[in-house]
Amino acid sequence: MTATTPLDGLVVADFSRVLAGPLASMYLGDLGADVIKVEHPDGDDARRWGPPFVGPDSAYFMSANRNKRSIVLDLSVEENRKAALALVDRADVLMENFRPGTMDRLGLSYEELARRNPRLVYCSISGFGSGEGSRLAGYDFLVQAVGGLMSVTGEPDGPPMKVGVALVDVITGLHALIGVLAALHERRRTGRGQHVEVNLLSSLLASLVNQASTYLATGEVPVADGNRHPSIAPYESLTVGERQLAVAVGNDRQFRELARIAGAPELADDARFASNPARVDNRDELQERLEALLADRDVDELTAQLSAAGVPAGPVNDVAEAFKLATLLGLEPVVRIPSDARGEHPHVASPLSFSASAVSYRLPPPRLGEHTEVVLRWLQG
Known part of the structure; x- marks a missing residue:
């Protein structure tokens, strides 16, 4: 008997770009959700974040966009907004990481969409929250700097140093995923969705764990100490x-x-x-x-x-x-997903393993607008 994926039948309207949001929606796709990636005609910025490139798109983009279908909608055009609303009417989850207020101006606010689809779980990812920080653009490197992570990374006598990957985006994407899954579970009890909000700065502060706790407990400001741990030796x-x-x-x-x-x-x-x-x-x-x-x-x-x-x-x-x-440890860290456009492309495997369910690798990262026609026909059906 073939194992099913945990989120079979779930529909995700993914309006997010770059990394934190796309990573969260990709993991939903790995778990079986049908993820519809809504892109501006220019496409997700991350498609151009190279080299290296795999065909027309960057390896960066490939890292967070498997198991998705891409449709192109210019949301400044009324007809395209109607198509977006039709997608939302069918969706269980909406992911977005525009600057706070953008979705409101497009007529796609949580309040508006919850009236149309009360079961919708609407997840907003921002850099610094929807209050005083809403005017600030949120990029991983900036948040590593202002959020204190760089101050505890690097050698004691060297300059503050960023982590070697966009770790804050990754952590925030995982927090978004946790929030969405919790809201979906709550929906089973209440029949209603809700608005889940997560921001890069809060995710980073929560992820400073012992360093943050040390500061809060003692008032002492942690500093960089190379590869050493502040409280354990060696x-x-x-x-x-x-x-x-x-x-x-x-x-x-x-x-x-x-x-x-x-x-x-x-x-x-x-x-x-x-x-x-x-x-x-x-x-x-x-x-x-x-x-x-x-x-x-x-x-x-x-x-x-x-x-x-x-x-x-x-x-x-x-x-x-x-x-x-x-x-060598038998962890099978690489999966290969066939693609007509790019040939077989390797991906980092999901770290999840289930005893009765399965992770799925159904679709390679989509070309820009690759599924627009088929998805629009589905929405009209």
Whole structure:
């Protein structure tokens, strides 16, 4: 018996662009929803965010737009707005990330659409909320800067540093997905949808977790400390020969094993290192001792020994090595979706796995307006 996808039959009207919204709607598509991507005639900005490109569209665009059908609607044109309303009438979920107020001006506000379709779950994603921050444009890099993430990223003596991917967009997209799924569950009880709002800045602040909690609890402002953890040691990267070894020692037993494998079991009984608070207080000396002990060791052999002893450790990989590791572990990190326009294109697999349901990879990222005619016929039927 073929497993079904969890969201079979769900219709999503996706008015979002770039990353946070498209990522959330793509995950809904992976779970079986029919996602209709509504694009301006110029298309989603992310289509042009390259190189590299896969055919006419960027690899960036490809990362967040599988399992969707694309239709082109210029919402400044009355006839196209009527088509958008027809889509909303059939939709279970609407995703949008225009600047606050834009959907209102187009006659597509939550209040207006909820009157037409009371079961609609309407998700709005913004940079800084719909209040005082509504006039500000929200881009991931900007929010990493003003939201404090850059201040805790990088080396202590270096400039603030962004994370290597648009992490705030990713986190916000996941928060949007959580909100939509919760609202759909609530709809089963009440029969009515609701307005879900999420913004980049609030998502980032919530995602600062221990750094935010430390500030709120003590008033002390966290600072960048390279690869070190502010409250755990050794929880950092160590230089081993010409490579870097990441160790994530979370308790005293793990440290005792690390000390034994390093060839200095006495470190675990040294008062300076016997407990985690002591190790944090003396982390500079501890790092120096560990790197001296491990200088001539092989990182791969060390990884195997430490892992066998229950000590979380591994080499600092590049992206290619990360995919290789996931493949060796049987995680099947890549899926290939056939496309008439682009040939078979590889995608990062969904991280979800179900015992009775399935993730689906039905459609490659669409060409701009590829499904306009068929969707408009469906709406008229």
